[in-house]
Amino acid sequence: MFETLLLNFLFLLLPVLLFIIFFENRAYSYNRIIIVFLSAVAMSLCIAKPFKLDIGYIFDLRYIPFIIVALFGGYKNVLPLYILLNVHRFYVGGEGIIQSFLFSTILTILIPLYNKKFMKLHSKGRIIAATVIAFLTMAFYLFTLSFNHGALNQQFWILTINAFTTHVGVMIVIMILIEKIIDNIKNRDRIIQSERLNVVSELAASVSHEIRNPLTVTSGFLQLLRKSKTITKEEKTYVELSLQELQRAEKIVSDYLLYSKPQSENMVYSNMSEESQYTKNIITPYASIHKVEVVFTFNNTLNKNYDRNQIQQCLINLYKNGIEAMKENDGGKLYIDISEKKQNIIIKIRDTGIGMSKEEISRLGKPYYSTKEEGTGLGMLMVYSTINKVKGNIEVDSEKGKGTTFLITIPT
Incomplete structure (x- = not known):
């Protein structure tokens, strides 16, 4: 029995090891298919090599990958495992197929x-x-099994002890490994994002000022040219278009300047009360135009050292994105909640807009990526850059058609 236990445990470790070695860096949708496939293989191997106790009972660990996929992936991912499990069980035959x-x-x-x-x-x-679900699953299984075996003799209780200890113990080990993988992936993504933001920040600081000067000079001469009475109406239209494009270019440069290091004259040590109230007042008229109700709550006493201008712009960008996500829904509610928890400032911004897919969430904060047709992606890049500078963390939870929640945690 001990050899079979180790073999079943190896079957369950196989998907974890293969995922770490070959598939960890793949896209989310691709990974989902691979995880379901590897879990199906592990489940089939467990069914093929069950525990055979001397007392005549047979059981295996097939439901451990089944439970894990059901919990992490929901109905969409567990359905293929359900079909495979029953097809394989019918193929094996014997008593207990219906049960x-x-x-x-x-x-x-x-x-x-x-x-x-x-x-x-x-x-x-x-x-x-x-672990609790694995325990309850096995308890339910043994409960139904007890009806088929009359009196609960010593053999049944031996099976019960073996089933509980094996399933609970193996589930704990597998879940710890899975959570460690998830934690490593998140840490790696944070490091990559931090390095990316540092590069953008250095580039912005060194280039933006140099670009802004010729833009300002060019814009000035075009404005003078626009006032000239010797140019035709068509030429004046060209000048107007040029000025508009220069203004757009200057706005992009201004956004880049926000990625530079915090300015000493803007540094404050505060609980973000003034900044949050100011940005809420700024965004309320914009929200009213789009039929969005702003629900604002503030319950924070913790202080943090930060650049006031950058935090304000960061919050405005998040509020504006939330409001614009509700345009297609003809309005909605924007919930802004700033609180504290275990020496952390918690900023929670939730909208009831169109939502995002997990692929879109994974690309947030990357240069030039935007979910809006006319967006440059610099707004979200600035958000991630600002939170990174105060050693904070951003978590995004979203569902298509139901809205998006940004959860920002800033340690104090």
């Missing part, structure tokens, strides 16, 4: 219901939740 089918059907219906709440838990919370 296995009914049991797997109940799990397929119930466990994915917890998917959204599960994904919002922190790392330790997910490990505990998955």
Whole structure:
């Protein structure tokens, strides 16, 4: 039995190891398919090599990858595993086919219901939740099994002890490994993002001032030319277009200047009360135009050293993006909540707009990427740059058609 236990454990480790080695850096949608496929392979191998106890009972660890995929991926990802599990079980044959089918059907219906709440838990919370669900799953399985075996003799209790300890222990180990992988991916992304923002910041500081000077001079001469009475109406139109493009170019340069190092004259040590109230007042008329109601709450006493102008611009950019995301819905609500938690300033900005896919979320903050047709992506780049300078962290939760939530954590 010990050899079979190690073999089943190896089957469950196989998807984890293969994912780390070959697929960790792939796109999210591609990774999802690979994870489901590897989980299906592990589940099939567990069914093919079950535990065979001396007392005559047979069981395996097939439901561990099944539960994990159901919790992380929901109905969409667990359905292929459900089909494969039952096809394989019918192929193996023997007693208990109907019971296995009914049991797997109940799990397929119930466990994915917890998917959204599960994904919002922190790392330790997910490990505990998955372990509890594995325990309850096995308890339910043994409960139904007890009806088929009459009196609960010593053999049944031996099976119960083996099933509980094996499933709970293996689930804990696998979940710890999965959470470690997730944590490593997040840390790597933070480092890459930080390096990218530093490069942009240095580029902005060294180039923007030099570009702004000739833009200003050119704009001045074009304005003088526009006042001339010797140019034709068509030529005046060309001048107007040129001035508009120069203004747009100057705005982009101004955005780049915001990525430079915080200015000493703008540095404050505060709890962001003035900045949040100021930006809320600034954005309210814009929200009213687009039929958006702003719901603002502030409950923070923690202070932080930061550049006032950059924080203000950061918040305005996030508010503006949230309002514009609700244009297609003909209005909505923008929730702004600034609070404190365990020596961290928490800024939560939620809209009820069009939402984003996970692919779009993964590309936020990258230079020149924008979800808007006319956007340059510099606004979100500035947001990530500002939060990075105060050693903060940004988490984005979004769903197509339901809205987006930005959760910013700033340590004090």
